[in-house]
Amino acid sequence: MVLDEVWRGLDGVDALSGPHGGPLRRTVKLIVDPLVIRPMQHPACAATVLDADGVTLLTALVHARADVLRDCAAWFTVLKQVRRALRITEGNAQDLYFQRCFELATVHGAPEGDRGRATAEATLREIHESTGGRTTAALKSHVTEQQRATELNVLLDLAWRRRPLAGYGPRDRSAELTELLDACTFARDGDPADAGPLLDDLIRDHVGTHRGIALWNPQPAHGADDLGLTAHPVPVCPSLGATASTANLALPLDRTIYERVFTVLQGSIDRVDLPEIPDLVTTEISRSCSPWGLLDESLRVAAATGCELALGLSPMGNSAAGGTALGASGTRTESVAVERGRLDPLGSSQPASAADGMGSGVNASAGNRAGGYVVGKADMKSRGDGSRAHEVVNGRWRREGYVLQARRYAVHAADGSSGPLAVVAEDLRRPWRPYLRRLWVRLHGRDVRDLPVYEAGELWDLLDGVARSVILDHRTRVRQALTAEPVAVPEARAS
Incomplete structure (x- = not known):
């Protein structure tokens, strides 16, 4: 306003x-x-x-x-x-x-x-x-020519039927991925943690591929639909497509080949660096039928690591108003942190008055800095964030003013309520969905441009950057909602 x-x-x-x-x-x-x-x-x-x-x-x-x-x-x-x-x-x-x-x-x-x-x-x-003929008009002409479209559909069907399928579980290697996340944060803060060999080992063991294959199978939890990557119980074979709109794109694993290439063209400043349109389309067909919808193994590991980070995000505490969050054991637990009509921002069982500081109550003696405040390893486990990486991102997110508003709205609002803050609050209850959707877009863009991730510092910059981007996006949405119409938010009271 x-x-x-x-x-x-x-x-x-x-x-x-x-x-x-x-x-x-x-x-x-x-x-x-x-x-x-x-x-x-x-x-x-x-x-x-x-x-x-x-x-x-x-x-x-x-x-x-x-x-x-x-x-x-x-x-x-x-x-x-x-x-x-x-x-x-x-x-x-x-x-x-x-x-x-x-x-x-x-x-x-x-x-x-x-x-x-x-x-x-x-x-x-x-x-x-500067497009070098790599335009959306050229793309549309390429995929709509009748004989070529028939050939591309045959290639797409063949690639989908040849997918590698196995009985991997979506959380089979979560311990190693969490270890990599924490090693990345310590390395970025100057601690002598050696994250490089961990990343190399996960790439060599094809951990990203295994988790991507698991997403093709129906899962009781942490499947592709639960992660917000598809609207179906399991991903279905993508169609060739011939239209796209950036305002109405399908979920990442539901996008047509045309939509996937279209978004790459729209997001490229200098398209001359991209492959020719025919190569873009045929490579995208192979990519869309690969684990995670990515071809490079380092990017698949980045997707799996980002998934592990995303499943532990809880910006409204260990889940507001009956939501779920990832506990230290790697499983989701129902939150019971509602006290006297107030939610503990840190998701613990302490009284609301002790949590109002949003950054207080952590062990300063540990001496580890994360996200601008002191964090201790013991506190991470006791507070249910599961790892130092989760503590870094959750701590930054929980200090956002709009999160405080959304949390109070979620606690005080009646069931079935609607409105701008209700939408944001619902998004914050399942933060892994917007996070993974945005991460997939960035990884897909890197895959098309042949930009792997082999450095642990670069991996953390990528994962942390996605978290910051989601936070800023939510902040913008709340600002626009409050500008459009006044929203009544219950006033916080001091205990």
């Missing part, structure tokens, strides 16, 4: 605004957040609800770039005009041009006459000629 109000006070930014005068969603995502406000550099502007200092700082940052934003809007108008003149239809104009327009505004100021149109044309040609 603060940003919306400040934005409406600007003039000359209509091209970046919605019909009611506020900034477009893509304006916020592509321009305002990363290039103007920069929440990582200005934490006071990052909260869901801003205090007085945050409001003042956000207002000052936007007004300081007001001239650049006006010039950016002017460049976007010119680029759209030249785009129509050149009869370019490929891609979403806002996704492709918003940040380039901000760059042009910063370097050149406002577009001026013929020179501005010439610069706009050169920019458009640079953007669209």
